[in-house]
């Protein structure tokens with residue numbers, strides 16, 4: 001009797017092991033662009049498998065270029081998660097080349113994602129790195145005589161009416177062509193007409209207008225939840241054999257995110273109303289969600305150092321607003337921040353929106369968010 005039972009048990013175990021590991025349950029190759037996004041996807045995958053991360057260390061998505069090993073990873077990928085063309089510009093062309101080969105999940109395009117407008121005016125002026133074309137427009141306005149389309153033909157300043165027209169055509173074509181046109185990387189160097197900007201906006205996508213949006217969207221825990229749900233869905237569809245595990249991991253991740261959110265809200269409440277200045281406008285989502293008081297940014301564009309005029313403006317802003325702290329980032333030159341605060345009472349701190357120094361993996365997202373809160377708390381605390 002006892003033997004029989006033991007035998008049945010052993011057989012049962014064999015059957016269970018057999019069911020849990022069918023031949024087709026190999027997890028798909030998953031590639032994710034940046035560390036915070038990677039962390040959320042990794043958390044959903046759990047011990048089913050680990051996604052590959054493209055941007056490591058202190059690389060900035062605004063200026064990164066693809067390495068050969070990245071290209072290889074992308075070629076093997078069945079599933080790719082990225083923020084969107086206004087953030088990881090370096091991925092636009094490689095992802096087009098993958099057409100049909102891998103499923104692409106563009107986070108900025110998810111309907112449930114909440115997108116904030118890029119900020120303009122005063123010390124928030126020109127942080128248009130999320131929109132390289134428009135940045136170029138603004139620059140070109142001041143000194144351009146003759147302009148060159150990336151697609152090869154030049155235009156005279158006087159030809160604006162025609163250009164506007166041409167852009168309308170672009171816009172229409174793009175509506176049908178699913179933004180392939182823009183993805184080709186053509187850059188419009190001519191001055192930014194309101195009309196043009198509008199055309200571009202509408203030309204981009206049927207869902208969100210990525211242009212004029214701030215795409216550092218992962219720093220809002222609500223958006224993190226949307227990302228987790230999207231990962232559960234996309235992974236489950238790419239790998240139905242493990243769908244239940246992705247769902248369970250997703251539920252656990254959502255519960256963790258809710259706890260994290262509550263923790264950060266109470267941690268940050270003492271410094272909510274203390275003004276500060278950031279390096280580049282990467283924290284709009286974090287500030288908006290936790291009701292913080294950022295008063296401006298230093299950087300015109302991550303690729304370039306701000307000029308003397310800009311520095312003067314930021315210094316004025318610091319003094320006027322009583323900003324207690326100016327934050328640099330691991331991705332960019334900290335020396336700049338020292339220059340900016342010269343002659344002001346502000347302190348300096350570091351904010352890291354991407355987790356440059358954190359290990360990749362499921363824990364990174366929480367570490368990045370807690371790291372931001374800790375830096376803010378430390379630098380914004382009243383002087384004792």
Ligand SMILES: [Zn+2]
Pocket residue numbers: 062129216280281282
């Ligand atoms: Zn940025």
